[in-house]
Amino acid sequence: MGILGSPSFVTLALALCLLLNVAALCSSGGVTSSYVRKVEKTLDMPLDSDVFAIPPGYNAPQQVHITQGDLNGKATLVSWVTMDEPGSNEVRYWSENSKQKKLAKGKYVTYTFFNYTSGFIHQCTITNLEYNTKYYYEVGLLNTTRQFWFVTPPQVGPDVPYTFGLIGDLGQTYDSNKTLTHYEMNPRKGQALMFVGDLSYADHYPYHDNVRWDTWGRFIERSVAYQPWIWVAGNHELDFAPELGESVPFKPYTHRYHVPYRASQSTAPFWYSIKRASAHIIVLASYSAYGKYTPQYTWLEQELSKVNRTETPWLIVLLHSPWYNSYNYHYMEGESMRVMFEPWFVQHKVDVVFAGHVHAYERSERVSSIAYNITNRRCIPVKDNSAPVYITIGDGGNIEGLANKMIEPQPDYSAYREASFGHAMFDIKNRTHAYYSWHRNQDGYAVEADSMWFFNRYWYPVDDSTTH
Ligand SMILES: *[C@@H]1O[C@H](CO)[C@@H](O)[C@H](O)[C@H]1NC(C)=O
Ligand SMILES: *[C@@H]1O[C@H](CO)[C@@H](O)[C@H](O)[C@H]1NC(C)=O
Ligand SMILES: *[C@@H]1O[C@H](CO)[C@@H](O)[C@H](O)[C@H]1NC(C)=O
Numbered sequence: 094m095g096i097l098g099s100p101s102f103v104t105l106a107l108a109l110c111l112l113l114n115v116a117a118l119c120s121s122g123g124v125t126s127s128y129v130r131k132v133e134k135t136l137d138m139p140l141d142s143d144v145f146a147i148p149p150g151y152n153a154p155q156q157v158h159i160t161q162g163d164l165n166g167k168a169t170l171v172s173w174v175t176m177d178e179p180g181s182n183e184v185r186y187w188s189e190n191s192k193q194k195k196l197a198k199g200k201y202v203t204y205t206f207f208n209y210t211s212g213f214i215h216q217c218t219i220t221n222l223e224y225n226t227k228y229y230y231e232v233g234l235l236n237t238t239r240q241f242w243f244v245t246p247p248q249v250g251p252d253v254p255y256t257f258g259l260i261g262d263l264g265q266t267y268d269s270n271k272t273l274t275h276y277e278m279n280p281r282k283g284q285a286l287m288f289v290g291d292l293s294y295a296d297h298y299p300y301h302d303n304v305r306w307d308t309w310g311r312f313i314e315r316s317v318a319y320q321p322w323i324w325v326a327g328n329h330e331l332d333f334a335p336e337l338g339e340s341v342p343f344k345p346y347t348h349r350y351h352v353p354y355r356a357s358q359s360t361a362p363f364w365y366s367i368k369r370a371s372a373h374i375i376v377l378a379s380y381s382a383y384g385k386y387t388p389q390y391t392w393l394e395q396e397l398s399k400v401n402r403t404e405t406p407w408l409i410v411l412l413h414s415p416w417y418n419s420y421n422y423h424y425m426e427g428e429s430m431r432v433m434f435e436p437w438f439v440q441h442k443v444d445v446v447f448a449g450h451v452h453a454y455e456r457s458e459r460v461s462s463i464a465y466n467i468t469n470r471r472c473i474p475v476k477d478n479s480a481p482v483y484i485t486i487g488d489g490g491n492i493e494g495l496a497n498k499m500i501e502p503q504p505d506y507s508a509y510r511e512a513s514f515g516h517a518m519f520d521i522k523n524r525t526h527a528y529y530s531w532h533r534n535q536d537g538y539a540v541e542a543d544s545m546w547f548f549n550r551y552w553y554p555v556d557d558s559t560t561h
């Protein structure tokens with residue numbers, strides 16, 4: 094019998110627990126949900142599904158999607174695809190109050206991937222919009238014109254309420270469709286969606302069949318044509334396939350989903366920031382270099398120094414690969430980025446970090462591991478009131494299925510975890526309070542499976558832990 098199994102070791106360990114309360118040895122963390130989802134295969138919806146229907150009419154615009162087009166929310170970037178010919182590059186738009194139509198002119202691109210050739214991908218930024226205003230917009234020509242609308246955010250400012258939805262790792266299965274429906278039907282009414290990476294999962298198919306990028310664009314149109322989705326690049330956007338002659342990473346993603354990265358002085362679309370209502374949102378790239386001296390590192394250092402909590406009280410970070418994850422899936426993949434950036438997040442009092450990648454749900458306590466310096470042994474996460482809450486929301490429901498194996502016992506830093514598909518809402522009330530809720534797909538639309546009142550780290554840095 095080895096030392097670990099010997100009675101004296103057990104006694105010693107117990108004594109240590111009592112005397113020193115050594116967290117890693119004896120205590121377990123928060124809640125591992127007792128909800129057990131029925132194990133089913135997640136299957137992609139077939140190509141002839143209703144959600145993939147091609148809009149009628151010659152060269153009709155399809156895959157219409159919008160995102161914020163500038164730093165402050167006075168511009169909207171509209172994108173759509175035409176399949177037969179380029180067609181019109183223009184967006185006609187008008188505000189609810191003035192029926193006078195205006196025109197914005199865009200550009201289109203095409204790309205090839207192995208033996209796939211894309212349609213004509215249009216990108217057009219509408220600028221100088223009024224805040225807090227409903228706009229209608231039209232794309233296409235004559236008999237194939239399609240009309241949509243969106244509402245611009247309120248002017249950036251400290252106490253403007255705003256509700257963000259959260260979805261990650263969506264894919265295009267029957268479960269993905271349930272997640273999207275639950276988001277649309279949520280009575281809290283998301284006004285913009287933060288999408289934490291891994292979009293279509295087209296790379297699951299032989300030759301990364303990019304037809305699945307097109308079907309995904311048609312699937313999500315029913316939401317993203319009407320409210321901006323804020324994009325984060327995940328590993329399924331890499332589409333790195335040298336064996337197919339495709340060795341430029343992110344090719345389909347960067348052609349299809351543009352983001353306003355230049356507005357925040359970024360030099361690449363994978364890391365950037367926007368301000369929307371009372372939130373300053375920083376998007377980071379788990380799959381672009383982030384070591385010291387890299388473009389992303391130097392950009393983030395400057396970006397954090399620009400955050401003005403008087404203007405935008407809420408500091409939110411989005412990235413794909415989580416830093417605090419107690420599932421066996423993708424375990425510690427986010428560790429190297431955590432080592433680089435975590436001290437800055439604590440110093441600048443980031444309120445919350447949302448990640449995807451792990452196909453399940455998890456919410457952390459406010460903890461940090463920044464004391465550790467390789468020689469001092471202080472390598473256990475500790476409660477830290479200036480640290481963000483880390484939320485893994487990679488539970489959109491893609492074809493790879495659920496992550497349901499967890500590290501046991503639940504570590505102290507994990508406040509709540511559950512292997513179910515769902516989405517979340519971050520509902521900012523004012524500069525001090527935001528209400529957060531997580532909704533699993535098996536429940537009614539209004540049901541909250543997990544929730545938390547967030548107290549702003551800058552304006553109201555009171556302990557907001559749900560477990561103590
Ligand atoms: C739309 O207009 C084009 C050109 O005028 C015509 O060829 C086509 O048949 C029309 N399509 C529909 C669905 O009306
Ligand atoms: C691409 O190549 C694959 C393998 O040869 C083939 O099955 C597929 O039909 C081709 N697709 C197109 C659009 O040519
Ligand atoms: C997807 O969800 C929508 C809305 O609930 C529904 O109308 C549609 O039939 C669903 N499609 C599939 C293929 O599940």
Ligand SMILES: *[C@@H]1O[C@H](CO)[C@@H](O)[C@H](O)[C@H]1NC(C)=O
Pocket residue numbers: 401403404
């Ligand atoms: C921060 O924002 C407030 C409100 O917009 C403004 O009055 C102040 O000058 C800004 N501070 C800095 C350092 O820019």
Ligand SMILES: *[C@@H]1O[C@H](CO)[C@@H](O)[C@H](O)[C@H]1NC(C)=O
Pocket residue numbers: 464466468469
């Ligand atoms: C590591 O941390 C310890 C204690 O926090 C400190 O005394 C020591 O100087 C640090 N080592 C280095 C190389 O910074």
Ligand SMILES: *[C@@H]1O[C@H](CO)[C@@H](O)[C@H](O)[C@H]1NC(C)=O
Pocket residue numbers: 522523524525526
């Ligand atoms: C901020 O919102 C919270 C929650 O709705 C509320 O309790 C609080 O009174 C608000 N603060 C102010 C200053 O209005």
Ligand SMILES: [Fe+2]
Pocket residue numbers: 262291327328329413449450451
């Ligand atoms: Fe991922």
